[in-house]
Amino acid sequence: MISEIGWRLIDALIPNSCLHCEERASRSHLPLCRPCQELLDLLDPTMRCRLCFQLNVAASGLCLACLNLHPPFAGVAAALSYEGPARALLRAFKYNKFVPLAKGLSAFMVAQFARLHWPYPDLVVPVPQSRLKRVIRGFNQSELLARHLALSLSVPHSRILKRRSKGPAQMGLDREERRNLPPGSFALKWRRQVEGATLLLIDDAATTGTTLLRAAEALQEGHPMAIYALTLCRTERVN
Numbered sequence: 636m637i638s639e640i641g642w643r644l645i646d647a648l649i650p651n652s653c654l655h656c657e658e659r660a661s662r663s664h665l666p667l668c669r670p671c672q673e674l675l676d677l678l679d680p681t682m683r684c685r686l687c688f689q690l691n692v693a694a695s696g697l698c699l700a701c702l703n704l705h706p707p708f709a710g711v712a713a714a715l716s717y718e719g720p721a722r723a724l725l726r727a728f729k730y731n732k733f734v735p736l737a738k739g740l741s742a743f744m745v746a747q748f749a750r751l752h753w754p755y756p757d758l759v760v761p762v763p764q765s766r767l768k769r770v771i772r773g774f775n776q777s778e779l780l781a782r783h784l785a786l787s788l789s790v791p792h793s794r795i796l797k798r799r800s801k802g803p804a805q806m807g808l809d810r811e812e813r814r815n816l817p818p819g820s821f822a823l824k825w826r827r828q829v830e831g832a833t834l835l836l837i838d839d840a841a842t843t844g845t846t847l848l849r850a851a852e853a854l855q856e857g858h859p860m861a862i863y864a865l866t867l868c869r870t871e872r873v874n
Contacts, residue, residue, distance in 0.1 A: 655723040665739045666727075671720040677747050678869075680712055687844055688712050688869060707851040709861040713869035714747040717840055725868055729776045729839060737776070740867055741783035744837075748788070753863050756835035758828060759785040759792035762850050763821065766798075780867060781837040790835075795828055796821050796853055816845045821853035829857025836864040 653660040653668040660668050667675075683690055684698035688711050691698050715721040728736040761781035769775055778794065785792035799822050823829065836850055847864045854862055 654727050655720040665724060665736070666733075667720050667724070674720050675715060675743065677714055677743065677750065678712075678716060680747075680751055683712075685710050688841075690871075706848060707855050707862055708847075709863055710751065710753055711841075711844065711847065711864045712747060712751055713841060713866045714743040715868050717868035717870045721868055725839060732773065734774060734779065737779040738783050741780045741787065744780065744784050744865055744867055745787045748784070748835075748865060751865075753835075754833050754861070755788065756790055756863065757832040758795075759788070759790060759835045759837060760795055760850075760854065761792065762836065762838040762846060763794060763796045763798045776839045777837055780839060784835075784837060784865075793825075793828055795823060795825050795857075796850055797824055816849050818849065818852065820849045823853045823856050826857040829854060829859045832859050833861045834859050834863065836862060838864070838866045840868040840870070841866045842870040 651659055652666075653671050654666050655671045656668060658668045658670075660666050665672060665675075678688070680688075682692060684692045684701050685696050686701045686704070686706050686708055687698060689698050689700070693699060693702065695702065717725065724736060724740060727733045728740060759781050761775060761778040764772070764775045764777075781792050799820055834854055836847060836854065838847060838850075841847060841864075847866070851862050851864065
């Protein structure tokens, strides 16, 4: 349940209107009208590649693009498609600073995790922000999602990664520019927590998957047993 202070904040900023269609919203854990809430369907993991979570999966459980690749993940998934009400919620949470949405949004990730049949992680790891972005925004949305998810799973979470990249923010870049996030953009701060552990890497959204890849490469330096990655939303690839 969102605290009364959180509800007052939401009511003051978005008074009883749906974030997506702007019709009158019901007073629930998410500021959406009932028809828009019903559009928030979890993505079906059985129809998607287990290493990139794109559609067009082959009999092997991998898409054609991943058949010849060897990514550092044991599995990658997302809860929702970045469109419609899900897009409206994530943008309100991330850019309009509706922090009370974090708990409700993380519930979709918990529900998706339960359907994936992945092993329980030893540690939940959020993708870090640059120091400048954290100062400007005031919070790391991926860290808030990771914190609530870890609490629901009764496992620890830790900020064991730091961001090195001084390049442009991913928001506003096209798909090709997003792929150019260079190796070494993240660094592992503490190896002891990672060695031999099953890790669950958390981010708010995935477009090309490059940010998750670079973060996982940094985690690999600590020799974990396995790395899984879960995001709230993903942008569907347009071929």
